Amino acid sequence: MSEQPQWDSNLSFIFAMIGAAVGLGNIWRFSYVLYSNGGGSFFIPYLIAIAVMGIPFLILEYGVGFSFKESFSRIMRKIKSEFEIIAWVLILLVFIVTIYYMVILSWDLVYLLSSFTFNWGTDTAAYFVNTVGGSSNLANASFLLVPTTVCVLLLWIVLWFISHRDVDKGIGTVSKILIPSLFVIMAIIIVYSLTLPGAAVGIDTLLNPNWTMLLNVNIWLAAFAQIIFSLSMGQAIAITYASYLPENSKLTDNVLIVVASNSIFEVCTAFGIFASLGYMSVTNGTPIVELISEGTGLVFIVFPMIFNIMGIVGRILAPMLFLAILFAGITSALGFFEPMLSSTSAKLGWSRKKTTTVLSVIGCVFSLILTTGISSYLVGIIDAFVNEFGILLLIGIQCIIFGWIYGVDRFIHVLNENSTFKVGRIWAFIIRYLLPCVLAFMWVVGIIQLFMSAAAFEIIIDLVIVVSVLVAAFVLTKIEPAED
Known part of the structure; x- marks a missing residue:
């Protein structure tokens, strides 16, 4: 069995964890969640959820x-x-998250390549769909979206090259290259967005507080859900990355750095996004509420419209x-991929390179299945479930x-x-009592809404x-480990 890998410094770990946390959701989800859940008043449940x-659950993962x-x-x-x-x-x-995440990243790569010539034209919605x-439309499942298919292949090669x-x-x-670059690029975009005509309109729309919404349980659920998925909590990423830490690492200090970096990034990005939406509203005379969207609609339809009128x-x-x-997506995808890579390598006694190669081929095949004419529909279904x-x-x-069976006190x-x-x-009280109750309630509500x-x-x-x-879990469990 291969030896457990190790970061050469605490800085590598911090950048890798920030990279795993700061992903697509910070860029295209948080601003909509903030706006639709009480505006400025949403910061109260948001900070409480953190x-x-x-913070408590990430500390637990680092400790484990x-x-x-x-x-x-x-x-x-x-x-x-x-x-x-x-x-x-x-x-x-x-690992399934990795598979569909690579498809979403391929959409972005198509748009990155298209952004040099503005191939999306004036009907940006039609460009995304076609x-x-x-x-x-299930009838569209019979053909592949060729640009997306090609970009999926390229991105899996990139993921394999880094991870092996x-x-x-x-x-x-x-991570030490991409994360600082990401922060610099987004800082330039945000600062410029705040200088645009109509930026104040967008910021006011975003932050306009609705204090009565604090009495709505759904707002609190939205805040806790945002923190879970924004920080990639409980997905074995933090546990896996923390297992590579050298001795004498300042574990809880690292948690605070990662959480603060993640939150500052998504809040500042929300300001930049709504400043841009305000500019679009003032320039085109379109009510800003008609422009506000999340996810693919915001990034791949609304923003190309904004770029079209910017000259x-x-x-x-x-x-x-x-x-x-x-x-942001590549560093997050690396985080999603690592738990499967680490556990499979340990279970089968394979080298890191062999495990990465096999898993990359498997992952790429399933990602390609998601590049048909119903790509975004399939990704949405799988992501929600x-x-x-x-x-x-x-x-x-x-x-x-x-918290209970192993004993959370053993990590203190x-x-x-x-x-x-x-x-x-x-x-310890939060881990043992509070979080299980909150998570159970969130799960029940989410399942009812989902089905x-x-x-x-x-x-x-x-x-x-x-x-x-x-x-698959049953089969992997039954395989005799390479070394116990």
Whole structure:
């Protein structure tokens, strides 16, 4: 069995963790969540969610990874052999995230290449549907979106090239280059956006507080969901990355750096996005509420419209934005890929290079299946189910396993040994009692909403995912480990 990799410095770990956290959701999701959940008043549940969920759970993950210095599947097996299958279920779900995440990244790569000539034309919605992301018309499943297919292949080659190298030379080096570059590019875009005519209109629209919404439980659920998915909590990424840390690392200090970096990035990006929407509204006379969107609609339809009316500046900002999204996406994809890579290598005794090659081929094949004419529809179905049903449930199960069965108190000394910021009884109480209750409530509400609105085709896809993951997890669990 290959030896456990190690970061050459704490800085590599911090950049890798920031890279895993700062992803597409920070750029195209947070601004909409902020706007649609009370504007400025949303910062109250948002900050509370960071304090009672984001920071405490990441501290737990760092403590688990650093204490065991093993892959996630081996950690769960050491705690109790029956828990290994739980580990594989989570790891496989996160691997599925990698698969569809690479498809979303391929859309961005198509737009990055198109941004030099503005191939999207004036009807940006039609360009996305016909060329890049497809539609929900199942009849379109019979053909491939060729630009997306080609870009998926290219991106999997990039992911393989980075991941097959030693963790520090691969992920560490790339993160130390891409994350500072991402922050610089986005800072330029945000600052320029704030100088545009109508920027104040956009910012006012974003931050206009609705204090009565604080009494709505859905606002609080939105805040906690944003923190979970923005920080990539509970997906074995932090545990895996922390297992590569050298001795004498300041674990809780690192958590605060990563969380602060993630939150500052997404809040500042939201200002830049709404400043741009304000500019579009004032320039075109379109009510700003008609422009506000999230996800693919914002980045791949609305923003190309904005760049179209910017003139020469748009020709500069468009490649910068799509390059920034690509940088954020690649570092996040590396994080999603690593738990499967680490656990498979440890289980089968394969080298890192061999494991990366095999998993990249498997992942690429499934990503290619998602590049048909219903690409965006399939990605949306899988994303909602994997996150709302699978990962959210397994985060709660981890709280119970690490908090109660293994004992959260066993991590306190390790966490406090070299850290400036100390944890104690309050942190242990949050992990044992508060988080399981909050997560259970969120899961029940999410499942009700998910299946009440699901069509028959969507339920079939969900069932295929469940059966496939359970079968694969069972098989992987039954394989005798290379070394116990």
